[in-house]
Amino acid sequence: MPGGDGPTLESQAWQPVPGAPGVAVYPFIRKIDVVSSNSYLIRMPDAIIVIDPGGLPEQAGMIADLIDDLPCDHKLPVITFLTHAHVDHFLGMQSVPFFADATRSITIVHDTGATALAGQDIRLTQAAVLGQKMESLQVGLRLFCRQEPACFGTLIRSPLPGGTNVAIRYGAWSFGDGAHIDRGEILFGSGSRIEVYHTPGHSPDSICIRVGRLLFIGDLLFAANPGIAGLAGWNQQALIRSLDGVLALLDRDDIDLVCPGHGRVITAKTAQSILTGARGEARGLGGIKELNSERAAKTAVFAEECMEQVNELFSIMAGRLWYVSYVLECLGESAVAAHADSLIRGDVIDELLDAFREFSIEHHANNHVSIHLALKAGQVIARLERAFEKDRLARIIDSTIVLRAARLLSAYISMLRGLPLPAERGRCDLHQILEGVIIGCSVPSYSDDEVLSAADDDETFFPMLLARIGTRPLLEDVSFAFNDGNEHPAVLIDREHFADLVTYILEDLVGNGAGTVSIDMECTGDMVVVRITGSGMTARSPESKVRGFLLWLAGQAGGSLTVDDAGEFRQFRIEIARAT
Amino acid sequence: MSGRVDSLTAGELEQAINGEIGQGHRQILLNFTDVTYISSGGLRVLLATAKQLRGAGDKYALCSLSAEVHKVLKLAGFLSIFATYPSEGEALARW
Numbered sequence: 001m002p003g004g005d006g007p008t009l010e011s012q013a014w015q016p017v018p019g020a021p022g023v024a025v026y027p028f029i030r031k032i033d034v035v036s037s038n039s040y041l042i043r044m045p046d047a048i049i050v051i052d053p054g055g056l057p058e059q060a061g062m063i064a065d066l067i068d069d070l071p072c073d074h075k076l077p078v079i080t081f082l083t084h085a086h087v088d089h090f091l092g093m094q095s096v097p098f099f100a101d102a103t104r105s106i107t108i109v110h111d112t113g114a115t116a117l118a119g120q121d122i123r124l125t126q127a128a129v130l131g132q133k134m135e136s137l138q139v140g141l142r143l144f145c146r147q148e149p150a151c152f153g154t155l156i157r158s159p160l161p162g163g164t165n166v167a168i169r170y171g172a173w174s175f176g177d178g179a180h181i182d183r184g185e186i187l188f189g190s191g192s193r194i195e196v197y198h199t200p201g202h203s204p205d206s207i208c209i210r211v212g213r214l215l216f217i218g219d220l221l222f223a224a225n226p227g228i229a230g231l232a233g234w235n236q237q238a239l240i241r242s243l244d245g246v247l248a249l250l251d252r253d254d255i256d257l258v259c260p261g262h263g264r265v266i267t268a269k270t271a272q273s274i275l276t277g278a279r280g281e282a283r284g285l286g287g288i289k290e291l292n293s294e295r296a297a298k299t300a301v302f303a304e305e306c307m308e309q310v311n312e313l314f315s316i317m318a319g320r321l322w323y324v325s326y327v328l329e330c331l332g333e334s335a336v337a338a339h340a341d342s343l344i345r346g347d348v349i350d351e352l353l354d355a356f357r358e359f360s361i362e363h364h365a366n367n368h369v370s371i372h373l374a375l376k377a378g379q380v381i382a383r384l385e386r387a388f389e390k391d392r393l394a395r396i397i398d399s400t401i402v403l404r405a406a407r408l409l410s411a412y413i414s415m416l417r418g419l420p421l422p423a424e425r426g427r428c429d430l431h432q433i434l435e436g437v438i439i440g441c442s443v444p445s446y447s448d449d450e451v452l453s454a455a456d457d458d459e460t461f462f463p464m465l466l467a468r469i470g471t472r473p474l475l476e477d478v479s480f481a482f483n484d485g486n487e488h489p490a491v492l493i494d495r496e497h498f499a500d501l502v503t504y505i506l507e508d509l510v511g512n513g514a515g516t517v518s519i520d521m522e523c524t525g526d527m528v529v530v531r532i533t534g535s536g537m538t539a540r541s542p543e544s545k546v547r548g549f550l551l552w553l554a555g556q557a558g559g560s561l562t563v564d565d566a567g568e569f570r571q572f573r574i575e576i577a578r579a580t
Numbered sequence: 581m582s583g584r585v586d587s588l589t590a591g592e593l594e595q596a597i598n599g600e601i602g603q604g605h606r607q608i609l610l611n612f613t614d615v616t617y618i619s620s621g622g623l624r625v626l627l628a629t630a631k632q633l634r635g636a637g638d639k640y641a642l643c644s645l646s647a648e649v650h651k652v653l654k655l656a657g658f659l660s661i662f663a664t665y666p667s668e669g670e671a672l673a674r675w
Contacts, residue, residue, distance in 0.1 A: 312651070312652060354586050508651070511650065
């Protein structure tokens, strides 16, 4: 999310608009959420401008009060622009009579957004996915209205409340190799002017608004983010074109600050960097599914199952590292121990996971819509990805744990994005895959001989020692048997997901105290059945969310899973189709 | 102990343990009967305690672990550092 990188604009204070003498801006910057956007209030000689009154009645009410309290000789007309007609940007104004008073206030929206508002389009306004109710909203002036062809390239005049007139001139703003975006200029009698650019992609009606050297950019900065990309009305090609256009606009070096719909005001330079990243992300988003209520609900369920597993994996990873550090300190190697500690930010991870849990409890208690939980999980997961050094960690503790954690985080982000989850089902030798997992769970990363032979060379010895301490063969303390029935069946599965599934199951059994574990493979007609059984369990069945996760993983692998749990005995039965 | 040993409560647990050790108690048994979750911060506290109780005559053990806590301790490799017992009674009998 945007952060500060130099002098920007202060929230809730009037300050001059750079490049527009006599014009002042009052930003209302909120903590980032999906309930309400930032609002910006601009005082011009001819009018008061509101950009996005926000999704909350109290926010819109506060803006109305601020306008009423302005010292004016006469009441200036109030022009409310929506950067786009999503409920978090406008819903609050529906409860505030000030904005419905046609003698004082007019709303200006892109033509497509105006149609959505008038027709109570709960899909395009995102009211459906955010669980909001909206009324029909009549827009005073439609921007870029193609049904009025005369408005393109022609100066048109439009009266504002109070008899003030503005002239609007539309045209195209060209950049690059013949590319262009639609542009409009709104000219006031005093000589003040506002520029509007049609920048669809996040929504069909998105606009950017320029006042002086400020650019109000709506949600363009995050339009390629997981959980934002794919909302109804989102369009990949339009977004890339709009990002190209706005980046070209910022290249002209006559915009100082960019005011987003969510998050702090940032410099043009920072915006360029974020928008360039967004363009790269957007290019990879071909074919994403629409993020509607149904998909949001499924994603939210997976979010909780996934976070349960993430919680466990990160606790285990951190625990392994603390263990390595502990052993090293016992060996008098405090410096190496401190280095090991630094590879995972346990405090940050704990806080993130706890924050998600708190959010989830509140979410269920208040029966909030699914998209909130799905987005929160996306936010937490994005931060978790930055809180551990995957590659270096995988050289110390079991790489299977680290890589599974990384794959899980990535799978969630893909699901939130609506991208097909990576699954490469192919013909595989099941025996070989199972044998690989079993060896990985039985053999230390380096043998005693290897460690001893490296003892004279610190550079080789220490990494080996760390890995030897940090990896614990899962099956080392249990009685284990692999009964393959002398078969090498060919099956059609995703090798990686299947190996992960078997590893998770073995961890479940060993972690819950199984003294004996067996894997039995049996071919029956067109199917192969793999039974993974633990006995001597000291703990009860896994939580339903964990079970749900394993069922999902089995599906991803290309099989189906059933679990038989009888106290001290637990059996996981995976069924897979034989490859023909 | 009860509930969750997480980012909010791990510090309290550490303080309580250090308080006991500070008073000269060198034999610590942590009863996890009602603990359903332990975070990485909680794991760190368990190891920090193990570091302090390595002297002759010191004793340190955990008992009555829930499935969730047992699994994390086992997979993190902690069960090779300190003893665990199914119940407080069993721990005290074998103390």
